[in-house]
Amino acid sequence: MLLTRSSATDRPAPLLSIRGLKTCFPTRAGLVTAVDGVDLDVQPGECLGIVGESGSGKSVTFASVIGLIRPPGRIAEGSIHFDGADLRTLDPGGWRRLRGRDIAMTMQDALTALNPALTVAEQICEVLVAHAQDLPRRNRWRAARARAIEMLRLVGIPAAESRMDDYPHQFSGGMRQRIMIAIALACRPKLLIADEPTTALDVTIQAQVLDLISDLRREFGMSVVLITHDLGVVAEHTDRVAVMYAGQIVETGPTRDLIAHPRHPYTRGLIGLIPRLSDLDAPIKPIEGQVPDLIGLGGTCRFADRCELRLPECRQDIPMRPVGAAHEARCIRAGEDLP
């Protein structure tokens, strides 16, 4: 993508830089290429939204980044650089130092991501003792506990001091999601990857959790990658957004620009099928058809079968092309002015 090549000089070096990432999973039906040639940069301090439906590769992309692809799945090609380090050549020790300290990830389902057999305090302190260098050598656990209380207060757990010795199942869904954020943020990571942090939550709680992530990002100056299927969440909480479809990024750009002027037909489709409270009569326009099989794709625009604008020329690999300031789309008709 290298979307800012022209302006690269006046921008700081990206915190995370992904180039040509390709992640595959062998299955009985054939080789599934879940992520196919993804280029992404995350700048220090920014919030990047990754939007896509299931099977789009949005979660797999970031599972690849933090080394959570389990065999037989593997990263086939590409490079991942974080803060100057090449993550693809990292040894297990390097991973342990990196994960939790510099990069943290929260999972969609807080109940299964937290260890049910350990108290909340134990889970936070464990991370702190392992990673936080600024804790004193002596009384490390006591210092960690004090820091844990501070973190739980920060994420809005009422009566944090008395409740931290409870087990995860004793908390509600929203509280568990906050606890997971507290654990993720305990060591002040440079990058937080939030994978569908609010999908399992009710809207009123969802708003609280997303506001919390935004506040903490400003406070710590960290970068956030917000993986979601909800364009509304992206519109309200991110600076930049990448839309993924069938393993590829199909459009990327500044959030406001991309939502106001979507250039890829899939992005337009996604925006068109959001029911708007402001206009109840606006029909919800479904995107007909289904996501293509991820086996043996290539040699065509992946959205072509569902696209109303397709031309015979769409039956080839389509590169990303610039359509505005830092705005790119993977469509041969992206430059056209269409209604």
Add this chain to the structure above:
Amino acid sequence: MTAVPNDAAIVRERIESPTGQSLRRFLADRFSAAAMGIVLLFVLLAVFAPFIAPHDPYETDLFRRLQPPAWMEGGEWSFVLGCDGLGRDILSRIIYGARVSITIGLAVVMIATVIGIVLGLAAGYLRGWVDIVISRIVDILLGFPYLIFAIALMAMMGPGLKNIILALVLKEWVVPARVVRGEVLAAREMEYVEAARAVGAPRRYIMFREILPNILSPVIVVSTIRMAHVIILEASLSFLGIGVQPPTASWGSMVADGRAFVLDAWWVSTFPGLAILALVLSINVASQGLRDAFDPKFSD
């Protein structure tokens, strides 16, 4: 990680019922398929015993008393595994003994499973007093040690093939009943059960046509494992002399017969013992394979 598979990949597969898939997975696992082969071999031995056994298992010949196996000094190839204290051919008796073990194993497990399924379904689906009564009986029966329970019943009813089966079934049914009840409690909360109620399906239909097919796999797996237990129990009862009565050949009583000569004629109890071991081990390995093949966690 919610890594991968996209629905589209699944749709391409050829049409195959879930049971068919499980069976295919089971046969693909060579080790357990081989174990299943051994079990089937024993079944064939049992069924065709009169055609396979080289000698009459009851024919005594005191001249051959404690004759050693063929490869030892004094042995001969027509009595491969040697003879017992009454000069009967051990191989033939083992082949006939397979009949007892397998008949009792199959009969007990099958009857117990049918009873267990019916009572477990009733307890798990109907709940209420039906559940309370059945569950209490199960708890009480679980409190008795198996062997002592069987010995007590055999003492009351007297020995014999039918009585062994009856005694073991009276205790064995609680195992499938408990498994079924637990599975039903989970399955009845599934939306497809509610969906069946919503279209007006009667209770019996829901229990036997909607729920039962979905909980059958764990029941089959457990029943297979239990068959090994039952075979050992039968052998134990026969060993204690309250099982199948002489002269009928049973692996348990054959081991018992050999006890007296275990130092100078080890083969008399060793070979039936090995037969028990081989059959029980094969059943256990095969049941492991069945469990893996039927476990939804491994389905793809």
Add this chain to the structure above:
Amino acid sequence: MTHQEPPPLLDVRNLEKVYHLNDGLLQRVMREPPRVLRAVDYVSFSVQPGETLGLIGESGCGKSTLARTVLRLHEPTSGSIVFDGKDITRIPLAEMTALRRRMQIIFQDPYASLNPRKSVEQIVGLPLALHGVAKRGELRDRVVAMLENVGLKSGHLGRYPHQFSGGQRQRIGIARALILNPSFVVCDEPVSALDVSVQAQIIALLGTLKRELGLTYLFISHDIGVIGHVSDRVAVMYLGDIVEIGPTRALLNAPSHPYTKALLSAVPQIDAGSRRERVKLTGDLPSPLAPPSGCKFHTRCPFAMDVCRREAPVLRKNGRDALAACHLLEIEHAA
């Protein structure tokens, strides 16, 4: 306005559904007080023929229990359910079974709601077979016709649920619900388990089927955008109560209950212009086992007053065609 309205297809009055937890033998022997979960707390509403009533609320508010109780999949504790002029609250189950031809439900989870060991033909054909409305030879034809109605093909007949995508499975569930030609259908979160592009397809399908078959929907969702688009009227539930009910437009454009306001302002909006100032709620949903006194919402309400802690408000007209249960309105009214 009432004299012109046709009689409602469904009329629910003071419906209550209570679950007794901890009600085992041991607890009874130990004389432990039973824990009472009042999932539906004296709820009244009606649904006119041909309309869609949207029911919205967060998890645990009792909306699914309400729908299942209305269908008598769960037995009501008290109150009355009148369907098409007939009181079905206490009719025997056999009579209820016959009525199931006219009252159906579409489930949320397209994975759990289809029996994995049955083929599509068995699943969709089951209602026909149970009610004996189709002869053997005819059954397959009717199943095929229904499948085509919901966008599936006759080639899918022999397949099993695991061979379909989530959206296709939901279509199978819809086919099963509609094959008996019901007049009233509960849609219990029919799209919330699906991807957004598939959601829109299913919503469009439900709309088409409603028009073609003249259906009446009780449409449950936690997604206000979806509810806003499918419903003629909307009811908002909180901890077993309906706190506000009224025509969709009036209710969504000018909500009067603070909970409705909070709910609407929390929905992330894609265009900055339609974002509302957020009514921030504090805290979590209280446990339904120990609901707060008075107005159940007072623990989270930014406008809570003393009276809210003591007295439960009743539903009353808010002057905009909608009914809301809030003490603030009564004060406004008095002023």
